Amino acid sequence: DIVMTQSPDSLAVSLGERATINCKSSQSLLSSSNNRNYLAWYQHRPGQPPKLLIRWASARESGVPDRVSGSGSGTDFTLTISSLQAEDVAVYYCQQYYSAPCTFGQGTKLEIK
Amino acid sequence: EVQLVESGGGLVQPGGSLRLSCAASGFTFSEYWLTWVRQAPGKGLEWLATINQDGTFAKYVDSVRGRFTISRDSATNSGSLQMNSLRAEDTAVYYCARSEWPESSWGQGTLVTVSS
Numbered sequence: 129d130i131v132m133t134q135s136p137d138s139l140a141v142s143l144g145e146r147a148t149i150n151c152k153s154s155q156s157l158l159s160s161s162n163n164r165n166y167l168a169w170y171q172h173r174p175g176q177p178p179k180l181l182i183r184w185a186s187a188r189e190s191g192v193p194d195r196v197s198g199s200g201s202g203t204d205f206t207l208t209i210s211s212l213q214a215e216d217v218a219v220y221y222c223q224q225y226y227s228a229p230c231t232f233g234q235g236t237k238l239e240i241k
Numbered sequence: 242e243v244q245l246v247e248s249g250g251g252l253v254q255p256g257g258s259l260r261l262s263c264a265a266s267g268f269t270f271s272e273y274w275l276t277w278v279r280q281a282p283g284k285g286l287e288w289l290a291t292i293n294q295d296g297t298f299a300k301y302v303d304s305v306r307g308r309f310t311i312s313r314d315s316a317t318n319s320g321s322l323q324m325n326s327l328r329a330e331d332t333a334v335y336y337c338a339r340s341e342w343p344e345s346s347w348g349q350g351t352l353v354t355v356s357s
Contacts, residue, residue, distance in 0.1 A: 129303070168343035170286075177336055177347035178278075178286065189345075221286055225342045228291060228300035230276075235285040 130154050130224050134233035140241040147209040149236045151222035156202045157185075159226070166226035169198055169207045172235070173218045181220075182207070214240065243267040243346045245337050250351030257327050261351060263320040263337030270318040271295070274340035277311060277322045279333035280350075287333075290322065291340055305331075327355045 131154040141147040157166045165185035170178040180189050182198040185205055195210040209216055217240060222233040249261040263275065276291040290311040292299045299311050310323040320337055332355050338344035 166342075172286070177349055178344075179347075180343060180345050183343055183345075219285075223286075223288070223343055228288075229302040230288045230291070230343070232286045232288060 129229055130157075130227060130231055132222055132224055132231050132233040134220075134222060134236050136236060137234065138237040138239065140239045141209075141212045142241045143214065144211050145241075147212050147216070147238055149207045149220050149222075149238070151200075151205040151207070151233050153203045153205075153224055153226075155226075157205075157224050157226045158202050165201050165205070166224055167198075167200070167205050168223045168225060170221045170223065170232075171216075171218045172221060178221065209238075212238075212240070243339065245339060245346060245348035247335060247337050247348045247351040250335065250353045252354045252356065253327055254357050255328060255355055257355075258323070258325045259327065259353060261322040261324065261335055261337075261353070263322075263348060265318045265320070265339070268339065268346075270313075271315050274342065275311070275313055275320040276338045276340040276344050277309075277320075278336045278338060278344065278347075279331075279353075280336070281330070281333040284333075289335075292320070324353070327353075329355050331355050 167185040169182040172178040186198045219235045244266045246264045277289040290301045292311045308326045313320040334350040336350045339346040
């Protein structure tokens with residue numbers, strides 16, 4: 129199984145500042161057949177189901193604000209929130225869907241400083 | 242509007258069984274894979290199992306393979322997760338999700354508690 133490791137486990141950022149979450153996979157998520165990275169990012173607020181933010185490492189879902197962005201390739205990926213808003217407080221997970229089981233990272237808790 | 246509604250959670254004794262259901266609406270059910278994911282108290286998300294569009298192929302994580310069975314019914318636009326030989330560590334909120342590889346829409350979840 130592919131192991132996903134996020135860093136840090138928790139992060140406190142001031143409103144309006146940048147938040148950066150890293151995700152590393154134990155093997156490459158880049159497909160040679162379509163040159164796509166099979167990596168997704170989710171936001172999980174308390175009492176709500178997870179929400180898909182980004183697929184293919186950098187493709188934002190409809191309705192996700194453009195201050196949220198994903199980058200990276202191969203085994204190293206980053207989720208960036210460029211200007212933190214109060215509604216961004218949540219736990220963020222990366223997930224690989226390169227091969228089943230489609231494992232998640234352990235999560236990063238994002239809070240307001 | 243895409244909707245997924247889980248049901249069937251509750252309290253069960255260790256070694257017991259439970260069947261979770263997932264009612265889907267607002268999309269063409271037969272066009273998507275269906276996946277189950279859980280979150281134990283204080284823990285992260287754990288991907289459990291997925292099933293393809295016509296129910297002919299399924300994949301499981303090691304921790305539930307042989308104990309859990311995923312299925313779906315195109316006639317009722319629903320999915321199920323049959324859980325046998327339940328253990329205390331299976332206590333969690335269980336989510337069903339529409340999967341486009343990745344999981345694009347999720348239900349609200351149903352709580353399963355395994356305790357004597």
